[in-house]
Amino acid sequence: MMKLSICNLRISILGLVTSFALAGCAGDPLESGVDPFAPMVFKEGATAMPLNPPNNATSQPFYVSQQTIFKFAVDTNSILIGNDGITRYIVILTSPNGNSQVQYEGIRCDSFQWRLYGTFESGVWKENPLSTWRAIQSNVPNRYQASLAQGAFCNFTSQEKNIKTVINALNPNGFTGQIKPTNSYGVID
Structure with missing residues (x-):
């Protein structure tokens, strides 16, 4: 009975070690064939039209x-x-x-x-x-x-x-999308 328990324990440990080893290889780019430096492909999400008119x-x-x-x-x-x-x-x-x-x-x-x-x-x-x-x-x-x-x-x-x-x-006082032109006195035209 004791021999059977030790044998089951060894098999369980061996299975656990094998699982960790396989899990470690799954993330390896050389093993998986995925290039971590390749550009990501853009995937646009679904776009629904607004429900309301502009406020x-x-x-x-x-x-x-x-x-x-x-x-x-x-x-x-x-x-x-x-x-x-x-x-x-x-x-x-x-x-x-x-x-x-x-x-x-x-x-x-x-x-x-x-x-x-x-x-x-x-x-x-x-x-x-x-x-x-x-x-x-x-x-x-x-x-x-x-x-x-x-x-x-x-x-x-x-x-x-x-x-x-x-x-x-978007605050008009701090918007930097395009700087408003000023005259020589710093007044916005």
């Missing part, structure tokens, strides 16, 4: 450039910081004659790209069936995606994960 009470205007004639604002209640690396938001673009266009977009900081998911037309959100990722343009007058990425949504090439930090960065 004027939570819309935050932001400065884009001296060359633009449009006004821009983000509905701060709509900002979603996704686990997939995309910051989604509602933006309101207003022309000089007062006409507004409302869009639901996303920004990827790692690749400096943006995507138009849909527009708000006649009181209804309409998905953009041709939506693709596009490079953010930094050298055009209506460079609002670049302003949002550089001033609030991104920390260089990584996504800002703290919503408070994003909303504080």
